[in-house]
Amino acid sequence: MRPAVSMSAPDPRESAPGLRPLRLLPSFKVKLGVLVAVSVTVAAALAWLGVRAGLHPLITIPVIVIIALVITQILARGMTSPLRQMTRAAQAMARGDYSQPITATSRDEVGQLAEAFTVMARDLEETDRMRRDLVANVSHELRTPVAALRGQLENLVDGVTQADPASLQVALTETERLSRLVDHLLDLSRLDAGVIQLDPQTIEITPFLHEAVDHASLVARARGRDVHWTIDVRPADLTVDADPERIHQVIANLLDNASRHSPAGGRIRVTAAPGEHGDGVWLEVRDDGPGIAFEDRELVFERFQRGGSADSSGGTGLGLAIARWAVALHGGRIEVLDDDLPAHRESGRSSVIRVTLPTKP
Structure with a gap:
């Protein structure tokens, strides 16, 4: 958690509409023009009144300057209010506090800058949170x-x-x-x-999956995991154009995830078939484990997550996140499907993960 940072409350006058008479003008340049015009007009009117009243210039000139400065201050305060708020917010962000409000009621360049600053602050806060989570989870x-x-x-x-x-x-x-x-x-x-480049090749799915399963079974046995594997590819000569290294990485992570969560004596089924409309190939891995809750089907693809909680199964908590990235590089998708097991169907949980790859990456 970020330590609390004590900040003074924002001045309510900064956002008071009554103190921002120029807020409805669409351009900062127009506002500056109006500001100069009003100041000059007021100064000229006061000078004319002073001459009409017969006042000495040594009296009228200081009075005119003071009144013009006051009017300029009133008009300019509303124009620069978002800038002062952004200054305070930037100082707070340097101390780790991203909660400073910025009120942008104008539609001019300063108002657009304030809106962009707010978006930037929100993105920086999310990035900072991810950085802290990454450090904590890696540690x-x-x-x-x-x-x-x-x-x-x-x-x-x-x-x-x-x-x-x-x-x-x-x-x-x-x-x-x-x-x-x-x-x-x-x-x-x-x-x-973003430095990864794909090297698409024609992959023969059947020998490719057998090789991946052979390696996964060796790893599972080394861990003392007693699981059984089945492979079903239809048709047997099914192929797909993809980067073999990246797709092997995807399948290896799915098989590793399935073996770690399968019960002793459980069965892991690996299947592949053409897409429903012949526009790609899907690869599917399912196991007999407890499954993923319905509300966590997207969360499991986040870094260091497993079913809505920090990974504690012996994995790194990064496998599915990397799998989603590698699949996305090919223009495909990875998702948790509904499970046809009665127990899972009733609870909404699922142990079925499908990767869909397009014909051409």
Whole structure:
């Protein structure tokens, strides 16, 4: 949470319509012209009245200057009010407070600037929140495998445990988890920088999915996950033009997610078929896990999220976010579909994720 920042309340006179007589004029240049015209007219009228009244210039000139300055101040205050508000808001933003209000009632250039400043402040606040969340979540995700790896290595060094295959496997598992997190963070940095280029090739879906499942099954067995895999591609010679590396990344993340959430002895089904209108190919992964709540079907594709809560299943919490990004690069979509399992159908939960890829990326 951002620490509270004490700020003085905005001056109510800044937004009082009565003190902004020029607010309805459409242009700042027109307002300046009116301001000069009014000041000159008032000064000329007062000078004429002074001459008519027979007053000495040493008396009339100071009076005319003071009155002209007062009128100019009254008219200019409303013109510059949004600028003063933006100055205070910018100073507050430098201290981490994005809540300073900016009242823009005019339609001139200053009013447009105030509206753009408000949008910028909102975007900066969201960016700052995402940055803090990213740092907090990365720190959390790094701390768990680092602590486990350190504890295991300390036991080996102190002679508490022997360097047998089982203890080394624990250390290897945590190291692989760290490696996955680093790889995912690098992918996200490329995502944000927009430096990824696609290399479309014709992918034969059947051998492609078999290769991905073989790798996923090895990872699942290394974790002690006892799950069964089935692959169904119709027709068997189905192909799609896409970047093999990116699509493998998508499928690998979906299979990894499914294996981590499947119960012991559960079945993970991977299917592929042409799109309903022949305009693409869909790839689908479903498992026997608890499923995703209906209200969380979009949230699971956000970074470090899993079903509406921070990821605690052993993954990095980034897999589905990266999968959505890679699919979007191809012009496709990834979504959680309704599940036909009776228990899931009644509760609105689902363990079915479908990737739809267009014929040409």
